[in-house]
Amino acid sequence: MGISHLRNIIVCFFLFSILVSKGSSLFDPTTVQVQNDIEGDQVLLKIHCKSLDDDLGEHALNFGNEWDWQFRVGFGTTYFWCDYRWYDNRDQRWYQGSHEVYKATLSGFKAKYYVFCHSKCVWSARRDGLYLYRRDKREMWEKRYTWDP
Structure with missing residues (x-):
C-alpha cells in the first residue's frame, strides 16, 4: 500500500469523523408535522399519510x-x-x-424539503389551503397548495 493511498484513507476517516461529531442532519431523523389550523365551528381535519413503503393510517x-x-x-x-x-x-x-409533504431527491445531494425545513417540516392546514413553514432564509409560512372543492 502506497503512501498516497494511506493518506487518502486517513483524510476520508478524518472527514467522516468531523461529519459525525458535528451531529450532521444526514444521520438524524426527519420529522413531518401536520397541524389543523382551520378555523371554524369544530372543523375536523382527516389526514391519511403514506410513503412508498409505509401506510401511516388515518388520523383525525x-x-x-x-x-x-x-x-x-x-x-x-x-x-x-x-x-x-x-x-x-x-x-x-x-x-x-392529496399533496406531497416530503420528497428526497438526488439533485444537489440534499432532500428537496431539507432546504425549506431542515430536519422538521411543519405543515399548517388552513381554510384556504396548506402552508409550509420555511426555515431557510425567510422563517415564514408559505402557501403551497389549495383545496379541491
Whole structure:
C-alpha cells in the first residue's frame, strides 16, 4: 500500500469523523408535522399519510391539534404524501386534497424539503389551503397548495 493511498484513507476517516461529531442532519431523523389550523365551528381535519413503503393510517385532528412522524431519509427514495379532507360547516361542503409533504431527491445531494425545513417540516392546514413553514432564509409560512372543492 502506497503512501498516497494511506493518506487518502486517513483524510476520508478524518472527514467522516468531523461529519459525525458535528451531529450532521444526514444521520438524524426527519420529522413531518401536520397541524389543523382551520378555523371554524369544530372543523375536523382527516389526514391519511403514506410513503412508498409505509401506510401511516388515518388520523383525525381537531382544531389546534397536530400529528407528526419521524423517519430517516433514503436519498432518492423517501417520499411521503397525505390525503386531506374536511367538512366546512359554514359553506356546508367538503374540501379535500392529496399533496406531497416530503420528497428526497438526488439533485444537489440534499432532500428537496431539507432546504425549506431542515430536519422538521411543519405543515399548517388552513381554510384556504396548506402552508409550509420555511426555515431557510425567510422563517415564514408559505402557501403551497389549495383545496379541491
